[in-house]
Each structure stands twice: as C-alpha cells, then as structure tokens.
Amino acid sequence: MPEAKIKIKNLYKIFGKNPTSAMEHVKNGVGKDELLEKHNHVLGLKDINLDIEEKSIQVVMGLSGSGKSTLIRHINRLIEPTDGSVTIDGAEVLKMNEEELRNFRRSKTAMVFQRFALLPHKTVLQNTIFGLHIQNINEEEAKKKALRWIERVGLSGYEDKYPQHLSGGMQQRVGLARALTNDGDILLMDEAFSALDPLIRKDMQDILLELQDELHKTVVFITHDLDEALKIGDRIAILKDGIMDQEGIPAEILLNPQTKYVKDFVEDVNRARVIKAKHIMDKLNGQDISKAMPVNQDEFIDRFIDKVISEKPEDLVIQDKDKNNVGFLSTKKLSEILKR
Amino acid sequence: MSNFFTEFPEMPKATYRGMKKAIDAGYKDFAREWGDTIDAIFNPLLKLLVFFEDLLIATPWPIFMIVLMALTYWGSRSIKLCVSTFLAFVFIGYFQMWEETMSTIAIILTSVIMAVVIGLPTGIAMSRSDRTEKIVTPILDVMQTMPPFVYLIPIVMLMGIGKIPGLISVVIYAIPPLIRLTNLGIREVDQEALEAADAFGATKRQKLFEVQLPLALPTIFAGINQTIMMALAMVIIASMIGVKGLGQPVLQSIYNQYFTKGVLYGLAIVIVAIVFDRVSQSYGKRIQKHRSGKLI
Numbered sequence: 001m002p003e004a005k006i007k008i009k010n011l012y013k014i015f016g017k018n019p020t021s022a023m024e025h026v027k028n029g030v031g032k033d034e035l036l037e038k039h040n041h042v043l044g045l046k047d048i049n050l051d052i053e054e055k056s057i058q059v060v061m062g063l064s065g066s067g068k069s070t071l072i073r074h075i076n077r078l079i080e081p082t083d084g085s086v087t088i089d090g091a092e093v094l095k096m097n098e099e100e101l102r103n104f105r106r107s108k109t110a111m112v113f114q115r116f117a118l119l120p121h122k123t124v125l126q127n128t129i130f131g132l133h134i135q136n137i138n139e140e141e142a143k144k145k146a147l148r149w150i151e152r153v154g155l156s157g158y159e160d161k162y163p164q165h166l167s168g169g170m171q172q173r174v175g176l177a178r179a180l181t182n183d184g185d186i187l188l189m190d191e192a193f194s195a196l197d198p199l200i201r202k203d204m205q206d207i208l209l210e211l212q213d214e215l216h217k218t219v220v221f222i223t224h225d226l227d228e229a230l231k232i233g234d235r236i237a238i239l240k241d242g243i244m245d246q247e248g249i250p251a252e253i254l255l256n257p258q259t260k261y262v263k264d265f266v267e268d269v270n271r272a273r274v275i276k277a278k279h280i281m282d283k284l285n286g287q288d289i290s291k292a293m294p295v296n297q298d299e300f301i302d303r304f305i306d307k308v309i310s311e312k313p314e315d316l317v318i319q320d321k322d323k324n325n326v327g328f329l330s331t332k333k334l335s336e337i338l339k340r
Numbered sequence: 341m342s343n344f345f346t347e348f349p350e351m352p353k354a355t356y357r358g359m360k361k362a363i364d365a366g367y368k369d370f371a372r373e374w375g376d377t378i379d380a381i382f383n384p385l386l387k388l389l390v391f392f393e394d395l396l397i398a399t400p401w402p403i404f405m406i407v408l409m410a411l412t413y414w415g416s417r418s419i420k421l422c423v424s425t426f427l428a429f430v431f432i433g434y435f436q437m438w439e440e441t442m443s444t445i446a447i448i449l450t451s452v453i454m455a456v457v458i459g460l461p462t463g464i465a466m467s468r469s470d471r472t473e474k475i476v477t478p479i480l481d482v483m484q485t486m487p488p489f490v491y492l493i494p495i496v497m498l499m500g501i502g503k504i505p506g507l508i509s510v511v512i513y514a515i516p517p518l519i520r521l522t523n524l525g526i527r528e529v530d531q532e533a534l535e536a537a538d539a540f541g542a543t544k545r546q547k548l549f550e551v552q553l554p555l556a557l558p559t560i561f562a563g564i565n566q567t568i569m570m571a572l573a574m575v576i577i578a579s580m581i582g583v584k585g586l587g588q589p590v591l592q593s594i595y596n597q598y599f600t601k602g603v604l605y606g607l608a609i610v611i612v613a614i615v616f617d618r619v620s621q622s623y624g625k626r627i628q629k630h631r632s633g634k635l636i
Contacts, residue, residue: 117536119555
C-alpha cells in the first residue's frame with residue numbers, strides 16, 4: 001500500500017484556558033460533557049488517527065459540534081492542535097515555521113468554505129486570482145489560469161461581477177474556482193455545499209466528481225449530510241463529540257455500523273443506491289455459476305435489481321469491466337442485505 | 341469626630357497651593373526650554389496649512405466653484421447635491437464671508453489630513469492587539485470628554501497663540517472617532533474572509549491591505565466623516581486662540597452682541613458642515629455600493 005498523502009496521528013484539540021492540563025483529564029477518559037462541566041474546557045478532538053490516500057476523496061461526517069470543521073483546519077493548521085501530528089507528503093505540518101507554513105498553504109492546499117468567504121470588494125476574477133495574486137505571480141499568467149477555471153465551473157461572462165450579485169450556488173462556484181486556480185494537490189472542503197439549495201447542491205456535487213475524475217486531487221470533504229457523504233466519498237470517517245466513531249468505505253459503514261450513533265445515522269439510507277455489487281460479493285470459491293446472472297462489479301444494487309426480479313436467477317456472478325468473473329453473490333444474501 | 345463626617349478630609353491648603361505652583365512652574369520651565377523646538381517640529385505643518393489657505397484665498401471664486409462642483413459630483417454623482425452646494429456657496433460669497441470660509445476650509449483640510457495620518461495607523465495598531473486597545477481607549481475617552489478649553493491652556497502655554505496650537509487642538513478634538521472606528525471596522529471584518537486569506541497563505545501585510553482595510557473602509561469612512569464634523573465644531577473654539585476663519589467673527593459677535601453678523605457666520609459654518617457631510621457620506625456610500633447587491 002502506498003504511503004498515505006495525509007497522515008493524522010493521535011491528534012487532540014482542547015479549547016480553553018489551559019489545554020495541557022485538561023489533556024490529562026481527557027487521556028484519563030473524561031468525556032466531552034464532563035470536561036466542559038467540571039473543568040471548563042471544550043473537547044474539540046480526541047485521539048484522531050486518519051490516513052488519507054492520495055487522489056481519493058475522504059469525507060469526514062458528523063453533526064454540528066462533532067469537531068469535523070476543527071479537524072479539517074488542522075490539515076492546513078488554521079487551528080493549532082493541543083497534541084498529535086499531521087504529516088503531508090512526509091512533512092510535519094505542525095513543525096513548520098511561519099514562512100514554511102505560508103509556502104505550504106500556497107503551494108499544497110486550497111480551501112473551500114461553507115459560507116464561501118469571498119472578498120466582497122473584489123470581482124469574480126479578482127477573487128479567483130486571489131491565491132496567485134498574493135504569491136505575486138505574473139498578472140497575465142494568473143489571469144489566464146483563473147479564466148480557465150472560471151469557465152470550467154460555468155461562470156464565463158461573470159468575471160467582472162461582484163460576489164453580491166451572484167446566487168449562493170454561483171458564489172460557491174467562485175470559491176471552487178479560487179481553490180482550483182491555486183493548483184495545490186490537496187483540496188479542503190469545509191461543508192462546501194451545505195449552505196446551498198438541494199438542487200444546486202446536487203449540481204455542485206456532480207461538478208466536483210466530474211473535476212475529480214480529471215484532476216485526481218486529494219480531497220478532504222466535510223459534511224453533515226450522509227447522502228452527500230455516500231455520493232462523493234471514497235472513504236468516510238464519522239465523528240461524534242470529537243471522537244472518530246468509524247472509518248471505512250461507504251458500503252462498510254452502511255453494512256457494519258459499529259456504534260449506535262453510526263447505526264442511527266445510516267438507518268434510513270436507501271442501500272440499493274449506494275452499495276455496489278463488489279461491496280457485497282463473496283469470493284469465487286467453486287460455486288456453481290453456470291446459471292448465474294452476470295453483473296458488473298461497479299453497478300449499484302438498484303441498477304441491477306430490476307433484472308434480478310424479472311429473470312429470477314438463483315445466483316449472480318460478479319464481473320469486472322473486462323467480463324472476468326471476480327465474485328459471487330447469492331440472491332438470498334442480496335435480499336438479506338436489502339432487508340436489514 | 342463629627343467634623344470628619346460633615347467635611348470631606350481635604351488636602352491641606354498649603355500643600356495644595358504648593359502642588360499647583362510646582363506643576364505650573366515645572367510646565368513653564370518645560371515650555372521655555374522646549375517651546376522653540378516644538379515649534380520647529382510643527383513648522384512643516386504650518387507651511388501646509390498656510391499653503392492651503394493662500395491657495396484657496398488666491399483662487400478666483402469661479403474656479404473654486406468649478407472645482408467644488410467637480411469634486412461634489414465626483415463624490416456623490418448627484419446633480420441635486422451639486423446645485424445645493426452651488427447655492428450655499430453663493431450665499432456665503434454674497435454675504436461677504438468668502439475669505440473666512442476659505443480659511444476655515446484650509447484648516448479643516450489640514451487637520452483632517454493630519455488626523456488620518458495619525459489616526460489610521462493608531463486604529464490599525466489598536467485592532468491588532470488587545471493590550472494596545474486597552475491602553476488607547478481610556479486616552480480617547482479623556483480626549484473626547486475633557487472640555488477643549490482645558491487642553492487649550494497647556495497648548496497655548498507651550499506654543500503661544502496662533503495657527504499651529506489651534507490646529508493641534510482641532511486634531512486632538514477631532515481624531516478620536518477616526519481611531520475608534522478604524523479599530524472597530526477592522527475588528528468587525530468577517531472572520532471567514534480572514535480565514536480564507538490565511539488558508540491561501542497571505543502574509544499579515546497582505547491580509548491588512550487586501551482584506552481588512554478594504555472591508556473596514558465603510559466604517560473608517562464614517563470615522564473620517566465624524567472627524568470632519570468635529571473639526572468644524574472645534575474650529576470655532578480654536579478661534580479663541582487665534583485661528584483665522586469663520587470662528588473669529590462669531591466670537592466678535594458674542595462680545596459685541598452683533599446679532600445679524602453672528603447668525604450669518606453661524607449659517608456659513610452650518611453650510612460648510614452640511615456640504616462636507618453630504619459629499620463625504622455619499623462618497624462613502626458609493627464606494628461600498630457593490631456590497632449592497634444592487635447592480636452598479
């Protein structure tokens with residue numbers, strides 16, 4: 001397995017007057033509520049360990065107050081941790097001095113914010129160019145790059161408008177274009193689509209996935225919306241009260257929720273729409289596949305379920321895109337998974 | 341014992357007298373010693389003020405009017421305001437108050453420039469450190485509540501009567517709102533915008549010039565507007581220590597009970613104040629129009 005792009009190890013964050021002393025209590029197992037009540041400190045994050053693969057989309061999900069926005073701000077060190085380590089491409093972010101950190105932020109990361117955080121006195125173009133502008137990059141060159149991304153997110157013709165003249169969805173496109181123009185390998189998205197209307201949110205999710213197909217950035221995506229997490233996440237981490245409850249691929253989280261919190265979260269999800277055949281297949285182990293119906297491993301259940309109902313096969317054989325048999329799935333198991 | 345409750349235990353009279361004498365003598369010595377040096381330090385300021393005054397008085401009135409109209413229109417984009425300004429200055433000229441008005445405008449210009457040069461950096465420094473804010477705020481409180489007559493005394497003792505002491509007292513009186521509002525404006529800047537600047541690797545300086553100052557500009561501008569208004573109010577009081585302009589005839593009218601003259605010059609002050617206020621306010625509104633969501 002390749003070395004993870006972003007490695008977060010034993011990360012703790014405590015907000016309050018004397019975090020180091022409060023650390024003792026936390027390490028002794030004092031929970032969030034007790035820490036606040038008895039010691040007047042807020043537990044932001046507790047012992048977070050997370051490896052994020054290069055070129056993948058890592059979703060961090062949790063309700064408000066779960067520490068997800070705090071976590072993402074540790075990756076580019078907008079927040080100083082109380083304890084722990086964050087390494088990116090092998091470099092320890094927490095040990096960088098001011099200038100190293102600035103260069104790191106300029107070259108490696110770009111961030112998209114929940115409430116867009118555009119500069120109201122700058123036009124769309126000036127906002128998009130901002131990251132390059134503060135690096136004193138040649139104006140013409142920067143403009144060329146920015147215009148390309150403005151076009152890519154569908155805002156051509158709006159270059160000279162001010163953010164206030166745009167709808168929320170369009171403003172966030174500017175936010176996205178600004179981040180992409182900066183051209184870091186890591187894209188940090190803090191509830192980037194949460195403030196948008198459902199339809200526009202879906203549009204933006206599609207734009208992100210489409211861009212990701214092309215750009216292969218390492219994306220850290222914060223959301224409180226499970227559907228969004230399942231749709232765009234290669235992996236999902238679930239946070240509760242500053243503690244990571246579970247981390248895994250979407251299907252794993254749906255099929256094997258490990259805590260009650262996660263279980264409650266995933267209860268009402270339409271599994272057929274998020275689980276792919278490969279997530280639930282068994283290994284090929286001499287089963288009789290002569291009458292089995294072939295299914296592509298990357299199909300979602302709801303894409304092949306109609307065919308299963310009409311053809312009523314005993315079993316399914318799962319194939320990769322070159323039609324090689326890679327797995328086996330009995331209809332009995334399939335129906336159990338859908339009923340569970 | 342009963343004496344203790346009916347009369348406050350005061351400082352002994354002799355000590356009190358001694359204290360006053362010592363402080364006064366000390367300050368007088370200081371003034372004698374340093375008066376000339378301080379005059380020299382402020383000499384460039386005097387030159388600037390005299391330059392503005394000479395320029396404004398020497399400018400033929402039609403040219404002044406044209407420039408004023410142009411500035412008013414540039415500031416406000418309002419023909420109505422231009423016409424009102426024109427009529428107001430016709431009133432001033434017709435009733436023989438032109439020269440005094442020019443003197444007053446000159447001192448207002450100079451003191452506002454000085455207030456901005458000192459006030460803006462002070463406000464910025466205050467916004468950056470809570471400790472600086474804690475130190476500066478009470479000083480501003482004193483500057484705003486101390487009756488101007490009281491700080492006229494040491495200034496006159498130090499520098500005598502004239503333009504510069506007048507200018508300094510005007511600046512002391514007028515600068516607090518600018519400092520306060522600069523501080524407030526910068527502190528109120530949206531934290532998310534700042535965080536975004538941080539996330540993209542902006543330096544402190546870049547954050548100040550690219551984010552904080554532009555976003556605080558409307559508030560800072562409100563501060564400049566108030567500073568102009570307060571400077572106008574103070575110019576009248578400063579006329580007591582020899583500042584030329586609209587204040588002196590008002591003072592004369594008080595001493596000699598010239599009712600008509602007093603009212604006319606009073607009106608001239610009102611006119612200058614209203615014109616400055618309207619133009620600077622509409623300019624302030626115009627520069628932040630793109631924030632309102634209306635199409636420009």
